[in-house]
Amino acid sequence: MKLLHDTITKLTLPTPYPVGDVHVYLLKGDTLSLVDAGVKTEAAWDALTYQLKQIGYYPNDIEQIILTHHHPDHIGLVGQFPRAQSIVGHKNNDLWLKRNETFLMHYEQFFKNYFMASGVPNRYLRFLDKLDKPLRYAGVGELTAILDEGDVLPGHDDWHVIETKGHAQSHLSFFRETDGAFLAGDHLLKHISPNPLLEPPVDKQSDRPKPLLQYRTNLLKCQSLGIRTVYPGHGEIFTNVDELIPVRIEKQEQRAAKVLHMLTEKEQTPFEICEKLFPKHIDDELDLTMSETIGQLDFLESEGHIVKTIDNGIFIYQAK
Numbered sequence: 498m499k500l501l502h503d504t505i506t507k508l509t510l511p512t513p514y515p516v517g518d519v520h521v522y523l524l525k526g527d528t529l530s531l532v533d534a535g536v537k538t539e540a541a542w543d544a545l546t547y548q549l550k551q552i553g554y555y556p557n558d559i560e561q562i563i564l565t566h567h568h569p570d571h572i573g574l575v576g577q578f579p580r581a582q583s584i585v586g587h588k589n590n591d592l593w594l595k596r597n598e599t600f601l602m603h604y605e606q607f608f609k610n611y612f613m614a615s616g617v618p619n620r621y622l623r624f625l626d627k628l629d630k631p632l633r634y635a636g637v638g639e640l641t642a643i644l645d646e647g648d649v650l651p652g653h654d655d656w657h658v659i660e661t662k663g664h665a666q667s668h669l670s671f672f673r674e675t676d677g678a679f680l681a682g683d684h685l686l687k688h689i690s691p692n693p694l695l696e697p698p699v700d701k702q703s704d705r706p707k708p709l710l711q712y713r714t715n716l717l718k719c720q721s722l723g724i725r726t727v728y729p730g731h732g733e734i735f736t737n738v739d740e741l742i743p744v745r746i747e748k749q750e751q752r753a754a755k756v757l758h759m760l761t762e763k764e765q766t767p768f769e770i771c772e773k774l775f776p777k778h779i780d781d782e783l784d785l786t787m788s789e790t791i792g793q794l795d796f797l798e799s800e801g802h803i804v805k806t807i808d809n810g811i812f813i814y815q816a817k
């Protein structure tokens with residue numbers, strides 16, 4: 498007999514990151530799947546096995562891993578389920594799961610070039626030496642099947658795949674229309690707005706993705722889906738998506754207005770804007786703060802409020 502609904506069980510694992518705990522979800526339908534795989538630490542593994550055991554399962558029972566995106570706190574334990582024959586997610590996860598050398602070099606080079614062109618002084622570029630540090634907590638593996646917008650989740654046929662790029666170029670969420678359940682990864686969180694992170698284009702010839710624009714588009718897309726309950730990667734499970742999405746959009750536009758105001762006073766590089774927006778965090782979190790700044794600049798540019806010129810290889814933005 499087919500169950501009317503797959504059951505969703507939240508399991509909470511620690512991470513070594515400031516974000517705190519991460520949730521993975523056990524999805525029990527025709528297949529027993531784990532949505533996301535925590536971070537690769539002993540503490541996370543212990544927490545996972547303990548919580549599985551409390552509900553009568555062992556890691557060996559997991560048949561499939563479904564990934565929301567490639568960040569280390571979501572793919573960490575991916576290789577530790579011997580019976581999981583299938584690992585599914587967006588195709589861009591493989592660049593990280595397989596540690597594609599060419600891509601990782603391209604990734605590092607992209608940041609070096611882009612940050613220099615954004616006016617980041619040399620003394621900050623030491624951050625680039627730390628780019629591969631997160632890989633310490635990431636799992637290694639390979640997708641067995643690729644998911645994309647509109648696909649049905651294998652083994653869970655009332656769930657559909659919703660592409661939600663922005664926070665990551667591999668980001669997918671999963672939606673069940675019958676009751677409005679939404680496995681959100683880091684796309685929708687109750688307590689914080691996810692960082693739309695800068696990433697290089699997957700192939701060198703393409704233009705870079707504009708993560709804040711993608712995030713906005715996908716927020717608006719989610720507003721019309723009929724989401725009732727959000728099962729996020731971090732923080733509480735929540736329901737008030739109709740109220741939350743407009744708040745996220747409004748906060749982003751307020752920050753964009755602040756940036757526009759700065760540019761009305763004088764033309765500036767992305768780094769100069771970033772220093773003013775995030776004086777306290779820029780030193781420790783150059784990548785996050787620059788991603789946010791560049792996102793706001795992309796937004797203002799797409800709305801026709803500002804223009805970018807290139808002077809001696811450096812990006813200068815000015816208000817129109």
Ligand SMILES: [Zn+2]
Nearest residue numbers: 566568664683
């Ligand atoms: Zn993430």
